[in-house]
Amino acid sequence: MSNHPFGTTITAETIVKTVSAFTSWEERYRQVIMWGKQLPTLDESLKQDQLLVSGCESKVWLVSEFDGECWHFQADSDARIVRGLIALVLAAFHHQSSEYIKNFDTKAYFEQLELVDHLSQSRGNGLRAIVETIKQVTD
Structure with missing residues (x-):
C-alpha cells in the first residue's frame, strides 16, 4: 500500500x-x-462495513496502514465529487508522519481551496468526517 494514491506525488x-x-x-x-x-x-x-467512515452521506471506505514512519491511505467512495474530496485529503495526509497529520491545519487548507463554502452541508460534514477519521486513526 506504499504507492501514492495518484501514482505520482500530488501534495497539498x-x-x-x-x-x-x-x-x-x-x-x-x-x-x-x-x-x-x-x-x-x-x-x-476492502469495501467492508468496518472500513466505512461514519458521518458521510455517501459511502466512503478508508484503509490506513502505518509502516513505522509514515501513514499510507487508500480510500474510495460511491460518489464522484466525494472521490475528489478524498483526493484532496489524501494529498495532504498520504505518506506523512503522525506528527505532521496531527499538526496539519485542514481548516486553512480548505479555506485556501475556496471549496467548502460551495459544498452542500452534508458534503462539508462528510469531508470533515474523513479528516477526523484520519486524525483519530493516526493519533
Whole structure:
C-alpha cells in the first residue's frame, strides 16, 4: 500500500497551487472531479462495513496502514465529487508522519481551496468526517 494514491506525488501544495489558478467555482469543481478520477478504485474485498467512515452521506471506505514512519491511505467512495474530496485529503495526509497529520491545519487548507463554502452541508460534514477519521486513526 506504499504507492501514492495518484501514482505520482500530488501534495497539498500542488492542490492549492492548481486550484488557485482557477477563477470560478465551476473550474475548481471540475478539477476536484478529475483528481477523484485519478484515485485508484479500492479493491472490492476492502469495501467492508468496518472500513466505512461514519458521518458521510455517501459511502466512503478508508484503509490506513502505518509502516513505522509514515501513514499510507487508500480510500474510495460511491460518489464522484466525494472521490475528489478524498483526493484532496489524501494529498495532504498520504505518506506523512503522525506528527505532521496531527499538526496539519485542514481548516486553512480548505479555506485556501475556496471549496467548502460551495459544498452542500452534508458534503462539508462528510469531508470533515474523513479528516477526523484520519486524525483519530493516526493519533
